[in-house]
Amino acid sequence: MSVSKHTLLALQILVAVVALGIWHIGSSVPIFGVYFLPKFFFSTPWDVAARIVKLFSGTLIWKHLGITLTETLLAFVIGAGGGVLVGFWFARRPLVNAVFDPYVKMANALPRVVLAPIFMLWLGLGIWSKVALGVTLVFFIVFFNVYQGVKEVSQAVLSNARMLGMTEKQLFRHVYWPSALSWMFSSLHTSVGFALVGAVVGEYLGSAAGLGYMIHEAEGVFDTTGVFAGMVILAAFVLLVDAIVTAIEHRLLVWRPDAAGRNA
Amino acid sequence: MLPDIAISLEQIDIIYRARAQAVGGARDSGPARAGDYHAVSQATLAVHEGEFVSIVGPTGCGKSTLLNAAAGLLQPANGDVSIFGKPLEGLNAQAGYLFQQDALMPWKTALENVAIGLEVAGIDTATAREKAEHWLAQVGLKGFGARYPHQLSGGQRKRVGLAQVLIRNPAILLMDEPFGPLDAQTRQIMGNLLLSLWAQERKAVLFVTHDLEEAIALSDRVVIMSSGPGATIIGDYTIDLARPRDAMDVRLDPGFHAIHKAIWDQLRGEVMKAYQEVEA
Ligand SMILES: Nc1ncnc2c1ncn2[C@@H]1O[C@H](COP(=O)(O)OP(=O)(O)OP(=O)(O)O)[C@@H](O)[C@H]1O
Ligand SMILES: [Mg+2]
Numbered sequence: 160m161s162v163s164k165h166t167l168l169a170l171q172i173l174v175a176v177v178a179l180g181i182w183h184i185g186s187s188v189p190i191f192g193v194y195f196l197p198k199f200f201f202s203t204p205w206d207v208a209a210r211i212v213k214l215f216s217g218t219l220i221w222k223h224l225g226i227t228l229t230e231t232l233l234a235f236v237i238g239a240g241g242g243v244l245v246g247f248w249f250a251r252r253p254l255v256n257a258v259f260d261p262y263v264k265m266a267n268a269l270p271r272v273v274l275a276p277i278f279m280l281w282l283g284l285g286i287w288s289k290v291a292l293g294v295t296l297v298f299f300i301v302f303f304n305v306y307q308g309v310k311e312v313s314q315a316v317l318s319n320a321r322m323l324g325m326t327e328k329q330l331f332r333h334v335y336w337p338s339a340l341s342w343m344f345s346s347l348h349t350s351v352g353f354a355l356v357g358a359v360v361g362e363y364l365g366s367a368a369g370l371g372y373m374i375h376e377a378e379g380v381f382d383t384t385g386v387f388a389g390m391v392i393l394a395a396f397v398l399l400v401d402a403i404v405t406a407i408e409h410r411l412l413v414w415r416p417d418a419a420g421r422n423a
Numbered sequence: 424m425l426p427d428i429a430i431s432l433e434q435i436d437i438i439y440r441a442r443a444q445a446v447g448g449a450r451d452s453g454p455a456r457a458g459d460y461h462a463v464s465q466a467t468l469a470v471h472e473g474e475f476v477s478i479v480g481p482t483g484c485g486k487s488t489l490l491n492a493a494a495g496l497l498q499p500a501n502g503d504v505s506i507f508g509k510p511l512e513g514l515n516a517q518a519g520y521l522f523q524q525d526a527l528m529p530w531k532t533a534l535e536n537v538a539i540g541l542e543v544a545g546i547d548t549a550t551a552r553e554k555a556e557h558w559l560a561q562v563g564l565k566g567f568g569a570r571y572p573h574q575l576s577g578g579q580r581k582r583v584g585l586a587q588v589l590i591r592n593p594a595i596l597l598m599d600e601p602f603g604p605l606d607a608q609t610r611q612i613m614g615n616l617l618l619s620l621w622a623q624e625r626k627a628v629l630f631v632t633h634d635l636e637e638a639i640a641l642s643d644r645v646v647i648m649s650s651g652p653g654a655t656i657i658g659d660y661t662i663d664l665a666r667p668r669d670a671m672d673v674r675l676d677p678g679f680h681a682i683h684k685a686i687w688d689q690l691r692g693e694v695m696k697a698y699q700e701v702e703a
Contacts, residue, residue, distance in 0.1 A: 313524075313525075313526075315522050315524040315525065315526040316525075316526050316527070316528055316529075318494075318496055318520075318522065318526065319520070319522055319526035319527075319584075319587075320528070321496075321514055322494060322496075322514065322515075322518070322519070322520040323539060323540040323543065323587070323591065324516065324540060324543055324544055324591070325543050326543070329543045333528065333531075333539060333543070334528065337528070337530040338530075341530065413571070414529055414530045414531070414532075414571040414572075414573070415529075415573070416573040
């Protein structure tokens with residue numbers, strides 16, 4: 160079944176309108192004398208919208224967004240860099256991989272949230288404890304993908320490159336690296352998403368700035384409107400970051416058969 | 424005086440090991456163990472400088488295996504491989520190898536794939552690309568340089584692969600069913616192209632095909648491999664049809680039919696044997 164782009168968009172908007180409608184009626188129109196979605200717990204769409212407008216007319220929100228973005232980027236860059244290096248190292252040195260394998264699995268199985276207090280202890284309440292949390296999430300995703308990318312290079316492509324006279328260094332540059340990169344980029348959405356999760360969760364658990372802190376602060380005083388406004392801003396932020404990632408991906412993976420039709 | 428021997432395979436045995444060798448394992452020698460597959464046994468073959476030799480044989484007999492041994496990608500368990508009189512150690516740097524499988528780098532365009540062989544040899548990018556354009560045109564792919572492998576048909580990819588190998592001007596050409604996915608007409612055009620390129624610079628060619636007519640039309644000699652396991656060379660036919668040849672017209676030559684019949688009589692037996700093994 161296929162529908163035109165416009166119909167699809169119309170349907171998507173309809174879902175939002177219905178959801179907002181239910182929220183509005185539930186919170187503002189008494190039915191048989193009761194509110195199904197009491198304001199205290201659910202706020203109202205109008206209040207939330209008004210709060211967002213108010214937030215963005217101030218300057219504080221930009222500071223929070225800036226902090227969260229910085230933490231996300233740092234977590235991504237450090238985690239991805241480490242993942243690439245270690246992924247390559249393990250893939251090219253089977254012995255190293257064999258020795259560390261159980262420990263890598265163990266570390267990856269650990270729920271990362273339990274590390275947050277420890278990072279705060281070590282690194283303080285500033286941005287670095289949040290970055291560290293994000294790094295532990297991003298690192299493993301990138302690591303596993305790069306490892307896979309190096310391992311899964313087609314034997315024929317590799318033999319061919321060798322027969323064309325490539326040295327180990329050239330193989331790295333023309334074969335292993337592009338292959339690993341393509342695997343890494345296929346997980347880019349997930350890893351950037353996790354960098355953001357690390358930042359926000361870290362802020363939520365203890366800090367003095369960022370979107371996670373903003374939401375936590377509103378929660379502390381039962382300011383439901385503030386919590387919802389924070390969540391909406393966070394969601395919009397995620398969508399924006401995701402759109403940027405998609406654009407980068409399309410540019411870098413033009414050679415991939417599925418790259419063009421990915422979002423179709 | 425006979426020209427020098429470019430490729431010499433002497434009594435080689437190739438065994439695919441069931442258990443992978445340990446990390447950084449020793450030379451792959453010793454007797455076959457349970458589960459190992461003894462693909463090639465006691466195969467002897469020589470290709471002289473400037474000679475065009477084809478291998479035909481039933482599917483799965485070990486033709487690609489033999490080429491891999493000549494390329495230095497596989498070490499024989501027994502026997503010797505020599506290239507221009509010297510024992511082969513490591514990869515065969517004198518050979519260009521057109522693989523049976525898709526072996527282009529999917530992340531490089533057709534042009535980049537062709538140019539890479541020169542670039543890694545230290546030739547500057549501009550010159551390498553210019554030469555690559557020339558070779559793409561030679562294989563009939565002018566204007567396809569910007570395409571990525573997945574945007575090309577199977578036959579076009581094979582032709583890019585051919586250009587990729589030829590641009591390096593190797594002294595030895597190893598070709599594994601290079602025209603496999605091409606249609607009959609293009610096959611003959613490519614066959615003629617290969618013949619004319621080969622006539623200019625007489626390279627030693629070891630050519631694998633499942634098409635006996637093609638083998639006869641192109642080659643100086645056609646060798647037959649028996650069905651595996653333990654495949655070996657069981658027939659060696661000199662094709663003394665006049666050159667230069669046209670890959671198409673030569674098939675009408677009366678001499679062609681006599682040779683074809685002689686080879687096919689022997690080959691048929693092997694193909695049947697391989698087939699019965701599959702059935703059993
Ligand atoms: N890596 C491997 N491990 C074990 N057995 C292998 C391996 N590669 C090939 N073989 C076996 O060795 C035999 C020869 O394989 P090879 O690829 O050389 O055949 P071929 O003559 O090129 O066949 P085709 O005409 O179908 O390409 C086959 O029976 C195959 O199953
Ligand atoms: Mg083969």
